[in-house]
Amino acid sequence: MDRACVKKLTLSDVQxxxxxxxxxxxxxxxxxxxxxxxxxxxxxxxxxxxxxLSGRRGRYIKPVFQAKEWRAFIKCRGAKDGDQIYFWHEVDESKHTQYCIVFCKNYL
Incomplete structure (x- = not known):
C-alpha cells in the first residue's frame, strides 16, 4: 500500500x-x-x-466524484460532516491498479 490520502468530509461532500x-x-x-x-x-x-471522476469547468476546477455512487457509499456508512476517508491505490498481482477506501466516524 502506498501512503493513504486523508480527507475530512465537508457538508457538501456528504450531501x-x-x-x-x-x-x-x-x-x-x-x-x-x-x-x-x-x-x-x-x-x-x-x-x-x-x-x-469528473472534471469541472469554470471557477471550481477541483475534480469530483459524481453523486450517484458516492452517495450510495455515504448513505451506507451513515456519514456526517467531519467524518474522514482514507484513500489509496495499490497494484495487484496482475499489475492492475486497485483503489481502496476506508471510512472513519468522527466520534468527537
Missing part, C-alpha cells in the same frame, strides 16, 4: 458529491470535463463501488 483533493487526484487518471471516468474502489467491508 452532494466529493470534492477530490489534490493528493487524491494525483493518484488517479486525469479528470476530464468532457466525460466521467469510472474509478473502481474497494471499501474496507469488501464492497466494490464504481465512483465517477
Amino acid at each position: 452532494n458529491k466529493l470534492a477530490v483533493p489534490s493528493d487524491m487526484a494525483a493518484i488517479m487518471p486525469p479528470a476530464d470535463p468532457e466525460r466521467n471516468i469510472p474509478i473502481r474502489v474497494l471499501d474496507d467491508w469488501g464492497q466494490v463501488y464504481n465512483f465517477y
Whole structure:
C-alpha cells in the first residue's frame, strides 16, 4: 500500500458529491470535463463501488466524484460532516491498479 490520502468530509461532500483533493487526484487518471471516468474502489467491508471522476469547468476546477455512487457509499456508512476517508491505490498481482477506501466516524 502506498501512503493513504486523508480527507475530512465537508457538508457538501456528504450531501452532494466529493470534492477530490489534490493528493487524491494525483493518484488517479486525469479528470476530464468532457466525460466521467469510472474509478473502481474497494471499501474496507469488501464492497466494490464504481465512483465517477469528473472534471469541472469554470471557477471550481477541483475534480469530483459524481453523486450517484458516492452517495450510495455515504448513505451506507451513515456519514456526517467531519467524518474522514482514507484513500489509496495499490497494484495487484496482475499489475492492475486497485483503489481502496476506508471510512472513519468522527466520534468527537
